[in-house]
Amino acid sequence: MNKRLRKPALTTLAIAAGVVLGTVSFGAAAQNFERTVRIVVPYAPGGTSDTVARILAQPLGEALGQTVVVENKPGAAGNIGADSVAKAAKDGHTYLLADVGSLATAPALFPDLSYKLADLAPVSMVMFSPYVLAVNKDLPVKSVAELIDYAKANPGKLAVANSGVGGVNHIVAVSIAKQLGIEWKTVPYRGGSAATQAVVSGESKAIFNGATATLPFVVNGQMRGLAVSGDERIASIPDVPTFAQSKLPNADVGSWQGIVTTAGSPPALVNKFNAAVTEILKRPEVIDRIKQQGGKVIGGKPEELGTWLTTNAASWGKVIADAGIKAQ
Template sequence: MLTRRFVLGLLAACAVGALSPAQAQTFTKQVTIIVPYAPGGTSDVLARLMAPKLSAAIGQPVIVENKPSSSGNVGADYVARAAGDGHTLLITDAGTLASTPNLFKKLSFNVQTDLVPVTMVSFSPYVFAVHPSVPASTFEELIAYDKANPGKLNVGTSGVGSVQHLTAIVFSKKYGIKWGIVPYRGGAAAVRAVVSNESNVIFNGAIATQPFVVQNQLKGLAVSGEKRLQALPNLPSFKELNTPVTDTGSWQAIYASKGTPPAVAKKLSEEFGKILAAPDVTAKIAELGSESRAGTPEDLSKWMTKSIAEWGEVVKSENISLD
């Protein structure tokens, strides 16, 4: 009779044998995807959507671990310091990651040298919404309400220095809005705070925010980007409103630890590219109000360099400092 240990070993050998030699050599243990925000946000939803498919592709367990912190810096630092072997990954709001070098002069990691680009994942426009109790149904009405009630509104954000935070500051300067800005431990926590009326205004990725608007738990006013969302066709786009920042939103990307070989980063990029091209994944991401944006490590590196420069101009022109 075969022993249980022998059978398990045989099954494991078969699983590895089904992989290519390169896969078997590259991935030798559990892969952990770090989400630097609380569960339920955009990064978390995407990580849990892709993890089982990555596991099937590489023949190793893939788990998702949340390490929430202000703006995701603790989670990013954790990944930056992990072994550079491709087994510890970061999925994060790349726009917020791009803003941090201009806002925090004492970061414990360097965005461009301590994290290895793997791939962009998606772009999710922001849904700009308020608690239903706020007596405003359009962006113009919200501005008018704030001017009549200065200091009464609070914007919930995913953390200090996040793109939501910067967007709220830019809007307040442009339109003379006197709202407060309240940081939470990720976008999901910020959404929950506004749904409960702890805060009352939010800019947040559609994946985590759109369902609450559809269910009338939040009142949508607009969406970022150049076009309207299919699921929320009555909400004007930021381009239509001629806002000071149009393409602001949740750009999700995956990074590996410092020292991860280029060949491993490329292999991961290819696997994630296949996952994001799968019809069921593409359809699910679209259903959630986002768009798949897979690409090469080089594409992500160029995007990050460009975004750091662009957010640097915003921070400089608006004289924003968080240190």
């Protein structure tokens, strides 16, 4: 499943990343950004990817010497936005900031996908945000054990929201239900923000979602947090145990935010963009802002993200096949 980003040596796997994922064209001549730079977020405003993009946009504009705008293109579990970047001009001025886990799952979920991973070139990992398992505040459960009991007593009735069919939080909900031997109803929405709001309102009853988008509602009591993924509890909700402590499977899942661009883009611009992101992610105020929202800065070089995507496309593909998950 998702593994922590490591700094790989030039191994067979790293070489494979260059085969499976798009690379930049070293024949390109552009050396500087010449006009507005777009960051496409393939989800609706308010979710984790959107939040991270807006944290980075202004300092990126200052570093690149051009205006950086965030453009939301939601739909099809992020594939509409990803497709638009895959088919954009190969000029290094269009980027995709997304949960790269969804990019890794797309090939296994969508046999008729309108783009290939090879159409996108990795730029940088940005951050990891653990998942929060949260429920509507009026649902009569206060722990994971009670949620499981409730689901067993109401087979097929508990509505679990997700950011779209094929999104990682959808796959996680299906996979966990199968491993626990329970049955609940997964309900897709147009992005993590809409899914979270559905649980707050009671339209759906539970959600697995990135902490960045979900924590505010748990902290202010609009939802009840039951468990968090990752290695440790989150400081702002210290009473909420980890998945492992709650005996939930898939303990290492989460929202991995990364940046890719159109394959064939000028290497000088891709490298400048990566360098700017790397510098911004070292700033204490950025680290603190991401930490306050339950995230952890990761960063890294393009080839490291390429290796991560290659590895996770294989591991998630197996999870999808084993769980029998199919995009509707």
